[in-house]
Amino acid sequence: MNARILPYVLILPVTLFLCVFFLYPFVLVAKQAFSTGACFTMENFREVTTxxxxxxxMRNTLLLAAAVVPIQLALSLLMATMVTRMQKGRDLVLYIWTIPLGISDLAAGLIWLAIFEQSGFLNTMMNGLGVVDKPVNFLSYQHPGVVFLAIALAEIWRATAIMLVILVAGIGLIPKEYYEAAEVFGASPWKRFLRITLPMLRPSLQTALVLRVILAFEIFAVVAALGGTLFPVLMGETYAYQFDLLNSGAAAAMALIILAISIGFTLIILRVLRVPKGASI
Amino acid sequence: MTLFHKIAGAASGIAITCAGVAAQADILFWSTQANPVEESQAMREQVLAGFDDAVDYQSNEVGAWLTRFNAELQANSGSIGLLGALHGNFSAMNPDDLVDVGDLGMMSASGTFNDLAKIGTDQMQYMPWMQASYIMAANKDALQYLPEGADIDALSYDELIAWAANAHEAAGEPKFGFPAGPKGLKHRFFQGYLYPSYTNGVVRTFASDEAVTAWEKFRELWEHTNPGSTNFSFMQEQLLSGDAWIVFDHTSRLAQAFNERPDDFVAFPAPAGPAGRGFMPVLAGIAIPRTTPDMEASKALVEYMLKPETQIATLRATNFFPVVDVELPGDLPPSVQAAGAAVAKISGSADANPGLLPAGLGEKGGDFNRVFVDAFERIILARQDIRTVLDDQKTTLIEIMNETGAPCWAPDAPSEGACPVE
Amino acid sequence: MSQASMAASVPDPQPDPDATPATNTRSAGRFLYVSGVVLLCAWVIVPIYFLMINTLSSPETVNSFPKPFFPEFDLGSLTFFAGFAGMLSALKNSVLVAGMTMVMSIVIGAPAGYALSRFEFRGKGTFRLLILLTRAFPLPLLALPLAVMFIRTGLDDTALGLALVHTTLAIPFSVLITFSLFSGIPIELEEAAWTLGCTRLTAFQKVVLPLILPGITASAIFAFVISWNEVFAAAVLTIENRTLTAFLLQNLDTSPLHLKFAGGFILVVPALIFIFAVRKYLFAMWGIANR
Structure with a gap:
């Protein structure tokens, strides 16, 4: 088939699909953000931002993303390299590491609340070891830092596997000949990682980062479970406008703000980790 | 594309077969109440099983509940036969979307409730269905720390603070528990308990000097409140785990504690302030959407839900009390007995100062609640100056009242037109 | 060498094992590697283990302090759900919806991923952003117009309707993952196949398809778990054909603690079985598998 038409044929199904099931409702919702009654207005945006x-x-959401995503990136890279070098038990270890994928964020919040709450597992453990003589209240307004740490830990636990799976699938495509050649020339393992794995993995890294960052801005359930009312995030505020205040215009405005932030960061990532057509070194 | 078509075709084939198997003429009872899984189950097995037709009882969080309902209205075609929700949910709706249930020849035994159910129109928008209230509960081990001379059935806020302080000292950590979590009903405490008890009002007196005193008192109480309270939404959990000894919450959110360990806990009335013992009811109703697929069945179900036997079965299932006159049997679960006694003590107390549910706020009900929640978060959690916060929040409150034109409700003195914030 | 090399790829400043190839460094590296793997496994498993303890404990124990570190195998909470009417049909619906989501998201998404990696075409950037937009906008806000559309077209309360919504959520994953994997396959490989007489299609089938099996698997896993764990659309768009998630998770938040944990646990198990079943396809055919 003609190489000029082929790409359009290939993206046609997705485009049609998304136009019907995403773009159409999206436009309807987005319209609400710019209107109160019938006329065009920025009033909703003013309301939510003031x-x-x-x-x-906003600060909480960005801080959390900034703290969590880099750690997840490093951790998933480490895990992906570890698992690919494994000779025995590779399947099992990879399986264990991907377990959190199957756990919904609501359930993950539940699990981590059971760990951090006052009568939870962490206190039981610390009590048993004699570190503390009575249970500590980790998730209180007096220790915002601890609350942040708990949320970050839960998020790292829950969502690192998303990046791991993408990276493992990508790392497998790197031809082993590159590594063999590098070894012949005496490149150290660290050098091989820097010079071969990282550049060759760029497409997968890009995908993993973009998806993870977008999801990080939508964080809600885990935060609500652990941070309670102490740690408001953008998505929580959006839901509050939509379902508590019944103000769908303001909710749509909030959602569009989150969308704008996501697009901004996506463009940055796409730019920094540009993928050349085909793969070449 | 052709593959896609094949798969989509096959998939829809499967879907249709499945739908064919499951399709029944069940009446869909779409509710926000009896949400905990075992309460939904009890609604199905013990309450609705006795109805002539099969009823599909589905309880959802208010977000999904509202989205589905609005979608059916917009599409002008529905499967929901009966809506169950709180007064606040119905009062935010367009009256045209609900069918008048006033001609069914029945209503609740309370004239106040029947009036509330009209939501400012001259028709019954919903049928009062069941009621509850807020009470206090404590671990019996904490009773020894009651301040001298205090009667647990007639506590004042000062005595409660002293009690919480004693318990704090004895335990070495704060043991008062307050549902300030994301799903906690903290705003109702301020609107129905703290404000009426100190200021004899809610809207008019929002930023009064008495209100400042009330918040100062609450700050004192907060000193002895488990700081994890910002994560607590169902105080039964903290009562059972021992993280809190003395708590305030909705009767149905304390039920599990009494049912599991009836001998370990006591229920007692909310405390009194200088302006009396403020308290507030919780009212749930059932309504028929204009899009109901079977009007007759929906109406029959409303009638069934208000029968005395059904109301008692509902009480057992949900810990919500009947709204019609019934003789309560003696073998009710411990949670119902404890809560019922405590509520009776509040309303029968000499200094009772009953409040009503916010009325006339329409879809601004959520904004109204947010005024109080924001005041709490700023004054108590962020430790901002009380006077400044109240004056600041007051402007929002005035906007809400003016926009809705809602007249005052008890305990505020009646107003002509929109309730003024003084 | 491979074991020792791992120690060095940890970005800590530590002696390069190749520079000092003494056996003790090597075994120290190996020790570090193994303990790293064990530690990371524990990090993942321990919270799940806590969930299991709470699921298999009596209500009193779940609320007690200190918490036990071994389950007491009280099946009370689980049997509660076993008696729940409609659990089985909800499970069947969930599997059905997740399965359809999986197939649709791959069949629709993968061609686009291939196009993105192999061609330069006008509107490529916009197209890619459109794909991402779908993931950056919260579904609960879109649910209302979607539900209206579904009620009007009769898709409401069908497994297919819900699967279509879930596919929208899964498509960014399938498009982008397949895109990144196609990009990782040198185009020379395909070109070589063309010169050997393959058409674009046969080259794709014989050369590329086997290579991106891991990507397909990854997309399938994502599609499955996204659909499996999605609550909001499921609660709004299915009534009689409720999915297990809408059935359980929706009301979990307000339920007593022991039921929260048991319900959460019941939901986790099928997803884990699925991931277990497909995990080995995550490894590519030639890269790792030949080693």
């Missing part, structure tokens, strides 16, 4: 919790939830 609310006193907006800067706090």
């Amino acid at each position: 609310y006193w919790k907006f800067p706090i939830s």
Whole structure:
């Protein structure tokens, strides 16, 4: 088939599908953000951005993403290299590491709350070891740092596997001849990782990062479970507008703000980790 | 593309077969109440099983509940036969979307409830279905720390604070528990308990000097409140785990504690302030959407839900009390007995200062709650100056009242037109 | 060498094993590697283990302090759900929806992934952003117009309707993952096949398809778990054909603790079985598998 038409034929199904099931409802919702009644207005945006919790939830969301995503990236790279070099038990170890994928964020919040709450597992453990003489209240407004740490840990636990799976699938495609050649020339393992694995893995890294970052801005359930009312995030505020305040215009405005942030970061990642057509070194 | 078509075709074939198997003429009872899994199950097995037709009882979080309902309205075609929700959910709806249930020849035994159910129109928008209230509960081990001379059935806020302080000292950590979590009902405490008890009002007195005193008192109480309270939404959990000894919450959110260990806990009335013992009911209703697929069946189900036997079965299943006159049997679960006694003590107390549910706020009900929640978060959690916060929140409150034109409700003195914030 | 090399790829400043190839460094590296793997496994498993303890404990134990570190095998909470009417048909619906989501997201998504990696075409950037948009906008807001559309077209309350919504959520994963894997396959490989007489299609079938099996697997896993764990659309769009997740998770938050854990546990198990079943396809045919 003609190489000029072929790509369009290939993307046609997705485009049609998304137009019907995403773009159409999206436009309807987005329209609400710009209107109160019938006329065009930015009033909804003004309302949500001037609310006193907006800067706090914005800061919390960004901070959390900034803390969690790099750690997840490093961790998933480490895990992916570890698992590919394994000779025995590779399947089993990879399976164990991907277990959190199967756990919904609501359930993950539940699990980590059972660990961190006052009568939870962490306190039981510390109590048993004699580190503390009575249970500590980790998730209280007096220790915002600990609350943040707990949320970050739960998020790292829950969502690292998303990146891991993408990277493992990508790492497998790197021809082993490259590594063999590098070894012949005496490149150290660290050098091989830097010079072969990382550049060859760029497409997968890009995908993993983009998806992970977008999901990080939508974080909600785990935060609600562990942070309670102490740690407002953008998505929580969006739901509050939609379902508690019944203000779908403001909710749509919030969602569009999150969308704008996501697009911004996506473009940055795409730019930094540009993927050449085909793969070549 | 052709493969896609094949698969889509096959898939829809499967879907249709499945739908064919499952399709029954069940009445869909779409509810936000009896949400905990075992309560939904009890609703199905013990309450609705006795109805002539099969009823599909589905309980959802309010977000999904509302989305589905609105979608059916917009599409002008529905499968929901009966809506179950709180007064606040119905009062935010367009009256045209609900069928008048006033002509069924029945209503609740409370004139106040029947009036509330009209939501400012002259028709019954929903049928009062069941009621509850908020009470206090404590671990019996904490009773020894009650301040001297205090009667647990007639506590004042000062005595409660002293009690919580004693318990704090004895335990070495704060043991008062307050449902300030994301799903906690903290706003109702401020609207129905703290404000009426101190200021004899909610809207008019929002930023009064008495309100400042009330918040100061609450700050004192917060000193002895488990700081994990910002994660607590169902105080039965903390009562059972011992993270809190003395708690305030909705009767049905304390039920599990009493049912599991009835001998370990006591229920007692909310405390009183200078302006009396403020308290507030919780009212749930059932309504028929205009899109109901079977009007007759829906109406029959409303009638069934208000029968005395059904109301008692509902009480057992959900810990919500009847709204019609019934003789309560003696063998009710411990949670119902404890809660019922505590509520009776509040309303029968000499200094009772009953409040009503916010009325006339329409879809601004959520914004109204947010005024109080924001005040709490700023004053208590962020430790901002009380006067500044109240004056600041007051402007939002005035906007809400003016926009909705809602007249005052008890315990605020009646108003002509929108309830003023003084 | 491979074991020792891992120690060095940890970005800590430590002696390069190749520079000092003494056996003790090597075994120290191996020790570090093995303990790293064990530690990471424990990090993943321990929280799941806690979930299991709470699931298999009596309500009193779940609320007690200190917590036990061994389950007491009280099946009370699990049997509660076993008696729940409609659990089996909800399970069947969940599997059906997840299965359809999986197939549709791959069949629709993979061609686009191939196009993105192999061709330069006008509108490519916009197209890619459109794909990502779907994941950056919260579904609960889109649910209302979707539900209206479904009620009007009769898709409401069918497994297919829900699967279509879940496919929308899974498509960014399938497009981008297949895109990144196609990009990892040198185009020379395909070109070589063309010169050997393959058409674009046969070259694709014989050369490329086997190579991206891991990517397909990864996409399938994502599609499955996304659909499996999605609550909101499921709660709104299915009534009689409820999925297990909508059935359980929706009301879990407000349920007593022991039922929360048991319900959470019941939901996790099928997803884990699925991942277990497909895990080995995550490894590519030539890269790792030949080693």
